[in-house]
Amino acid sequence: MKSRLLLKVLIGAVAAALCIYAGLYVYKSHRYASAFADTRLDDSPEIVTRRFGVPPNIEFWHSGYFMGFTMYPCTPPCDTRLWWDDPASVFRQQAFYFEFDVNRHLISKTHYEHLDEAYLRWMERMKHAPKVGFAGEAEEFRTAKVVALVRLLEPPQVDPRDTSWGPLSKFLVIRSWKGPFAAGTTMTAATTALCFGPGCRPFPTQVGQFVVISSYLDVQPIYQLSSYTVDEAHVEEATRKLDALAALGAERDR
16 A cells, blocks of 8 residues: 555656646746747847846857857847747757847847758768868878868858858869869868857958868868968968978878
């Protein structure tokens, strides 16, 4: 009898806990929906955050960071983007996004009710990408399929036919150390990069900028392993460094 009574008490306690848990989810979900509905253009980030009651996820205009609800980064006039994923997302993926200009005024808000299809295609593509870890410069150079010094011909643009690549840029190849892209030819590269906060700097957007690109993939659009901009005054220095890495790799392969 005692064991049966204990079992009933245990089942009742678990059921009560589940009801409370579900109630809290419903309450928070309703609060988020109400906060979104009550928010008006020109509201400040502080006002919006108070409505939601919890700190937001934050993106800046020069971040290429995304979490699956949109592949489009915060771009001018957007200066800062705050967003909250619905606490009931365990049942349904949805999130609330708010974009603010440099004067900290709300300029747009969006309710995403599902993960972005382009993001899902991107995730599927990444499942088949080479699995690599962090490596030194020499090892990165040795294993890369593409290493090239390029110059930006056109600013990054998202292809509306397939946004899963994020912003794409067209480059003129100045010099190539590895890969099928000879000097004087052009290449298209995906310029999406995960980065966070004001310290993150964007992939080059100004026509004429020089970039060193390396990638484990040699099919366009090139998905970069790493890249960095090079000032015109330091192009020769960058090429000498890559020449040295190429020579080191050739020596190791003997």
